[in-house]
Amino acid sequence: MHRRFTYPRAIAHAAAAALLVLAICATALASSPIAGKTYTGYTSAPAIHGHRGPVSFKVSSNGRRLMTFEYGNIACTPMNSFTGSPYTSAANIIKVGTITVSGSGGFSVTNAKSTYVNSKSGKKYVTTSTVAVKFKTAKSASGTVSWSQKTTGPGGVNKNCGPYELSFTATTK
Numbered sequence: 581m582h583r584r585f586t587y588p589r590a591i592a593h594a595a596a597a598a599l600l601v602l603a604i605c606a607t608a609l610a611s612s613p614i615a616g617k618t619y620t621g622y623t624s625a626p627a628i629h630g631h632r633g634p635v636s637f638k639v640s641s642n643g644r645r646l647m648t649f650e651y652g653n654i655a656c657t658p659m660n661s662f663t664g665s666p667y668t669s670a671a672n673i674i675k676v677g678t679i680t681v682s683g684s685g686g687f688s689v690t691n692a693k694s695t696y697v698n699s700k701s702g703k704k705y706v707t708t709s710t711v712a713v714k715f716k717t718a719k720s721a722s723g724t725v726s727w728s729q730k731t732t733g734p735g736g737v738n739k740n741c742g743p744y745e746l747s748f749t750a751t752t753k
Contacts (some may be wrong), residue, residue: 587609600614612714614752615643619721621750623651627656635725636746637679646687649711649746655729656741674707674727687713687723696727703733722749 585719613619618638625633633652650668653674668671679689689711696705706729713723728742 583626585680587638589725611645611717611720612638613715613721614718616641617752619750619752621721621748623653623725623746623748625653625746628654628662628666629664631667631744634667635750637750644681646713649679649689650674651725651746653678653707653725653727653746655705655727656705656731656739657710671698671705674709676709676711679713681710686715687711698733703731703737706730719753720749720751722747724748733735750752 583654585675595619616639618636620634622638623633623635633654635649635651637646639645639647651674654662654666656673657666659674666669670684676689676692679687681690682712689709692709692711694707694709697703698705708728710726711723713721715721724745724747726745728740728744731737731739731741
């Protein structure tokens with residue numbers, strides 16, 4: 581008994597194979613950052629007095645790490661407590677540090693801790709961040725920052741804030 585060759589079935593198999601090849605090629609051709617360049621941009625946090633939350637990082641010389649990743653975040657401070665740019669204060673720039681390339685070609689870090697101690701009030705702020713970055717092009721990246729913060733200090737201060745999530749975009753020249 582012979583199996584009859586049908587064109588619709590052959591076309592469906594060929595189309596499926598072509599889609600698989602395209603998916604593999606698209607993953608292989610994902611954009612990579614430019615080694616040694618600094619990328620800057622903004623988060624999705626609401627602007628405060630016209631000042632948007634900054635994000636920045638520098639790519640390592642081999643292009644496999646994002647160095648000095650940091651982002652602006654007022655955390656749980658009420659927005660009306662600022663008179664100018666809140667991002668001129670070291671307390672509001674969260675320093676995540678180095679992020680390495682992940683298996684999918686993106687860059688990510690989970691539960692990175694950043695600590696700031698206010699020398700005047702004695703309050704200690706520990707921000708925990710999870711960051712994921714994808715490069716849309718060699719000069720443009722986007723991603724998310726999920727964060728929470730714990731504040732402790734004199735007088736029994738013990739406050740938890742978050743978790744919250746911000747999106748961001750960053751570019752280089």
